Amino acid sequence: xxxxxxxxxxxxxxxxxxxxxxxxxxxxxxxxxxxxxxxxxxxxxxxxxxxxxxxxxxxxxxxxxxxxxxxxxxxxxxxxxxxxxxxxxxxxxxxxxxxxxxxxxxxxxxxxxxxxxxxxxxxxxxxxxxxxx
Amino acid sequence: xxxxxxxxxxxxxxxxxxxxxxxxxxxxxxxxxxxxxxxxxxxxxxxxxxxxxxxxxxxxxxxxxxxxxxxxxxxxxxxxxxxxxxxxxxxxxxxxxxxxxxxxxxxxxxxxxxxxxxxxxxxxxxxxxxxxxxxxxxxxxxxxxxxxxxxxxxxxxxxxxxxxxxxxxxxxxxxxxxxxxxxxxxxxxxxxxxxxxxxxxxxxxxxxxxxx
Numbered sequence: 001x002x003x004x005x006x007x008x009x010x011x012x013x014x015x016x017x018x019x020x021x022x023x024x025x026x027x028x029x030x031x032x033x034x035x036x037x038x039x040x041x042x043x044x045x046x047x048x049x050x051x052x053x054x055x056x057x058x059x060x061x062x063x064x065x066x067x068x069x070x071x072x073x074x075x076x077x078x079x080x081x082x083x084x085x086x087x088x089x090x091x092x093x094x095x096x097x098x099x100x101x102x103x104x105x106x107x108x109x110x111x112x113x114x115x116x117x118x119x120x121x122x123x124x125x126x127x128x129x130x131x132x133x
Numbered sequence: 134x135x136x137x138x139x140x141x142x143x144x145x146x147x148x149x150x151x152x153x154x155x156x157x158x159x160x161x162x163x164x165x166x167x168x169x170x171x172x173x174x175x176x177x178x179x180x181x182x183x184x185x186x187x188x189x190x191x192x193x194x195x196x197x198x199x200x201x202x203x204x205x206x207x208x209x210x211x212x213x214x215x216x217x218x219x220x221x222x223x224x225x226x227x228x229x230x231x232x233x234x235x236x237x238x239x240x241x242x243x244x245x246x247x248x249x250x251x252x253x254x255x256x257x258x259x260x261x262x263x264x265x266x267x268x269x270x271x272x273x274x275x276x277x278x279x280x281x282x283x284x285x286x287x288x289x290x291x292x293x294x295x296x297x298x299x300x301x302x303x304x305x306x307x308x309x310x311x312x313x314x315x316x317x318x319x320x321x322x323x324x325x326x327x328x329x330x331x332x333x334x335x336x337x338x339x340x341x342x343x344x345x
Contacts, residue, residue, distance in 0.1 A: 029297030035304050045290030075190040076308045108139045128207035130146045
């Protein structure tokens with residue numbers, strides 16, 4: 001479960017700009033190599049999902065984070081076309097990961113397509129409850 | 134408007150209760166450099182940013198900070214939830230318990246409640262962005278102090294992550310500040326000219342009323 005992100009599609013983008021890949025960027029809390037600043041000798045936490053559901057949640061959280069950090073960059077650099085293309089890649093990937101996750105595990109958003117026969121919004125635990133293991 | 138995503142921006146899974154740490158962490162929830170203050174400050178300031186770059190950046194960082202508020206709440210909740218009354222008294226959280234039991238309440242580490250003065254908004258984009266840059270640096274420093282105060286990896290992980298976000302936000306605010314500063318220099322002459330005309334008009338009006 002450790003190696004929870006190994007898509008080819010992001011490897012293709014790794015050489016672009018000075019960005020971390022979404023998995024590393026998500027764990028560090030920063031997509032931009034030039035902005036990254038380490039505190040003392042602390043290393044970022046290597047996220048270790050313990051279930052398939054958690055693995056898939058981390059994957060979509062990583063892509064969502066990558067898209068968001070590019071979003072903040074694009075707010076002040078709206079004319080950077082290559083960054084915008086990568087942002088589009090991430091948001092497209094995010095949308096499909098969210099759909100897949102919701103199909104398997106229930107809604108992450110209240111307007112989820114998956115909530116069509118019964119109100120399952122409140123059936124799964126809430127994010128602040130942590131792991132029940 | 135806002136819609137909720139049923140997940141944290143970054144995972145928090147704290148297994149070990151630690152009431153002292155909960156007491157320190159609460160300042161990043163409701164203290165002067167905390168996430169609640171940051172979220173509300175940016176979402177407040179976005180209204181009067183002079184262009185779309187500023188409006189979108191303040192909006193998007195403010196929105197992210199709401200996600201950080203939830204992370205901080207989660208950390209405090211998980212650190213406190215299994216505590217006994219004895220442990221609560223020992224940690225000096227009995228005064229919190231008296232009014233709030235195990236519910237959360239936004240204060241700093243000394244129990245000073247959240248204050249709207251943390252918004253620190255002037256309506257001047259350069260002054261407001263200087264405030265925002267300082268706020269991000271102060272929050273970074275506080276996260277470092279908090280990391281120094283614990284050795285629980287479940288707590289250090291999210292704190293390192295939140296610290297890193299302060300660094301990114303600082304860099305974005307700085308870009309916007311420098312962009313406005315440059316534009317301002319170009320516009321300055323025009324601004325003062327208009328302002329002088331306005332003041333002269335006002336003075337003339339006052340004078341004419343006075344002699345009527």
